[in-house]
Amino acid sequence: MKGRKQFAEMFKELLAQASGQWPLILLAGAAIVGISVLEFWIPQFTKVVIDQLIPDRRYDALLEIGSCIVGAALLLGFFRFCSSYMMTLVSQRAILRLRNKLYRHTLSLDLKFFERNRTGDLMTRLTGDVNQLQELVSADTLSIAADFFTFIAVCGYLLYVDWELALLLMSTFPFLFYTSRFFSRRIKSAYRTVRQSSAELSNHLQDTLSGIRMIKSFANEHEEAQRFAGWSEQNRNATVAASRLSALFSPIIDVLNSIGMVFVLLFGAWQAMRGRLTVGDIVAFLAYLRLLQGPIRSFSRMVSRIQQSAAAYERIHEVLMTLPEVRNKDNAVALPVIQGDIFFDDVDFAYEANVPVLQNFHLRIRANQVTALVGSSGSGKSTVAHLIARLYDVQKGVIFIDGHPLDEVTLESLRRQIGIVSQDVILLNGTIRDNIAYGKPDASPEEIEAAARAANAQEFIEAFPDGYDTLIGERGVKLSGGQKQRLSIARALLKNPRLIILDEATAALDTESEQLIQKALSRLLPGRTCLVIAHRLSTIQHADRIVVLEKGQVVETGTHEALLRRSGRYKTLYDMQFPQTAVETA
Numbered sequence: 001m002k003g004r005k006q007f008a009e010m011f012k013e014l015l016a017q018a019s020g021q022w023p024l025i026l027l028a029g030a031a032i033v034g035i036s037v038l039e040f041w042i043p044q045f046t047k048v049v050i051d052q053l054i055p056d057r058r059y060d061a062l063l064e065i066g067s068c069i070v071g072a073a074l075l076l077g078f079f080r081f082c083s084s085y086m087m088t089l090v091s092q093r094a095i096l097r098l099r100n101k102l103y104r105h106t107l108s109l110d111l112k113f114f115e116r117n118r119t120g121d122l123m124t125r126l127t128g129d130v131n132q133l134q135e136l137v138s139a140d141t142l143s144i145a146a147d148f149f150t151f152i153a154v155c156g157y158l159l160y161v162d163w164e165l166a167l168l169l170m171s172t173f174p175f176l177f178y179t180s181r182f183f184s185r186r187i188k189s190a191y192r193t194v195r196q197s198s199a200e201l202s203n204h205l206q207d208t209l210s211g212i213r214m215i216k217s218f219a220n221e222h223e224e225a226q227r228f229a230g231w232s233e234q235n236r237n238a239t240v241a242a243s244r245l246s247a248l249f250s251p252i253i254d255v256l257n258s259i260g261m262v263f264v265l266l267f268g269a270w271q272a273m274r275g276r277l278t279v280g281d282i283v284a285f286l287a288y289l290r291l292l293q294g295p296i297r298s299f300s301r302m303v304s305r306i307q308q309s310a311a312a313y314e315r316i317h318e319v320l321m322t323l324p325e326v327r328n329k330d331n332a333v334a335l336p337v338i339q340g341d342i343f344f345d346d347v348d349f350a351y352e353a354n355v356p357v358l359q360n361f362h363l364r365i366r367a368n369q370v371t372a373l374v375g376s377s378g379s380g381k382s383t384v385a386h387l388i389a390r391l392y393d394v395q396k397g398v399i400f401i402d403g404h405p406l407d408e409v410t411l412e413s414l415r416r417q418i419g420i421v422s423q424d425v426i427l428l429n430g431t432i433r434d435n436i437a438y439g440k441p442d443a444s445p446e447e448i449e450a451a452a453r454a455a456n457a458q459e460f461i462e463a464f465p466d467g468y469d470t471l472i473g474e475r476g477v478k479l480s481g482g483q484k485q486r487l488s489i490a491r492a493l494l495k496n497p498r499l500i501i502l503d504e505a506t507a508a509l510d511t512e513s514e515q516l517i518q519k520a521l522s523r524l525l526p527g528r529t530c531l532v533i534a535h536r537l538s539t540i541q542h543a544d545r546i547v548v549l550e551k552g553q554v555v556e557t558g559t560h561e562a563l564l565r566r567s568g569r570y571k572t573l574y575d576m577q578f579p580q581t582a583v584e585t586a
């Protein structure tokens with residue numbers, strides 16, 4: 001996105017977010033017009049005092065004109081308050097909408113997007129970058145329009161009073177214009193660097209705070225603190241560089257304004273000496289000059305603000321313009337309640353171009369059966385699970401579920417019928433109850449407790465003083481691995497999905513926990529279609545069908561006994577895990 005188009009996009013987005021608030025914007029606009037009119041008239045009072053009241057010794061009118069000036073100042077204050085307060089209301093609402101839209105859009109993006117972008121960076125886009133735009137929807141912005149009119153009116157008035165002096169004054173304007181342009185380009189690129197380095201800082205914070213256990217176990221606090229200091233310093237340098245440019249901008253504008261002032265004083269004095277201007281005219285001219293400086297100053301402030309916002313908007317726009325590759329087709333239909341018959345028909349899939357994971361892949365998973373996927377690490381087992389939940393789309397071939405091509409049904413209706421229990425249990429901050437009910441927020445307390453009981457989690461939950469209302473910290477840090485696993489089974493039980501995918505669900509547990517979980521699973525699986533991804537072959541011996549994968553290909557299928565008899569890849573894997581049995585059978 002470049003130059004003007006980018007600004008146009010940014011204002012279009014802000015206008016869209018501010019729509020529906022026109023009454024407030026118009027009221028704020030009216031207050032700003034009031035401010036301009038008053039600002040234009042106040043110097044006239046000074047002129048009247050100097051040129052008329054003083055020479056005519058009009059003592060009687062002094063109080064009157066004094067009251068007028070005080071009244072005008074009060075009104076000015078009132079208008080300023082109204083415009084700024086109303087525009088704060090407008091900007092807060094617009095920003096709230098924009099942030100919600102960005103968040104909703106971010107959540108709708110597919111996993112590939114989250115793999116490409118770092119969490120800290122996305123967080124900065126949702127917080128800092130959106131806040132930056134807030135400054136643009138402000139009374140200052142609205143007053144730019146009013147300032148423009150003040151500017152034109154004052155210029156017209158000055159030309160009318162003394163066109164020579166006015167032209168002399170205006171000769172400084174082209175310098176102002178080009179100086180602004182020169183700075184605006186550099187300021188924008190400087191602020192882009194600031195926003196990027198802020199994002200790097202949050203990336204580092206996000207990575208290290210969420211990985212604090214690992215850092216402590218390696219005693220790497222010092223190294224991390226140093227890395228953080230490095231990023232902080234980069235951020236400081238970028239901010240200082242950007243602020244230096246912004247700070248330089250205003251004084252340069254001031255110098256140009258002072259040159260204008262000198263023109264007025266010297267040329268005005270000369271004109272007054274020749275009797276062409278009154279002293280009142282010169283004083284009014286100087287006051288108007290200050291009034292012209294107001295718009296020019298706010299214009300220069302605005303230039304830097306627009307540039308900062310444009311840099312922030314560029315980052316927001318990038319996310320908003322990203323479309324999820326995995327999304328509902330226009331004619332997608334809701335998947336009816338499934339049995340869970342899945343068929344991979346000649347599927348090719350790769351996460352990265354030219355690194356195929358599955359090629360010409362065929363696999364049938366029968367409804368109401370337990371199918372186990374085994375194979376060495378990296379053979380594509382989890383990938384098969386990801387593709388069934390349509391977390392990624394295949395590049396070739398079709399995956400059918402009960403005869404429906406996956407990409408022709410809506411994602412929501414598909415995923416609602418799938419329950420995934422994996423080794424890496426993610427629990428959200430909140431109570432145990434909230435976490436169990438995550439897939440069914442309207443579940444009754446009885447349903448939640450029944451699910452916990454079936455998942456063998458009842459006992460440890462009730463041992464906590466707050467029971468189901470116990471708060472679990474970020475990612476459930478207060479729970480053991482086995483407890484988290486049982487909560488995730490309770491969560492899956494409550495969701496009551498037709499298809500269950502167990503991805504290495506018990507791999508990291510000790511024997512006792514594993515037994516508790518196996519019991520919980522034995523309650524979860526019957527009557528459903530189940531895909532078990534397992535490293536430990538002991539857990540899948542009773543599966544109805546075992547599928548052995550190697551390098552993205554199905555190399556064997558059958559029951560445990562049939563596969564052992566065949567003495568193929570499964571037998572090799574089995575013998576590696578149970579060498580004792582291998583010796584006995586030899």
Ligand SMILES: Nc1ncnc2c1ncn2[C@@H]1O[C@H](COP(=O)(O)OP(=O)(O)OP(=O)(O)O)[C@@H](O)[C@H]1O
Nearest residue numbers: 115351352357375376377378379380381382383384
């Ligand atoms: N998100 C990803 N982006 C890029 N490549 C990936 C991604 N996830 C997996 N892969 C690659 O795809 C291949 C298959 O991975 P997959 O996770 O399906 O294997 P797996 O059989 O489940 O392995 P494991 O038993 O170790 O979990 C691997 O080579 C892996 O490096």
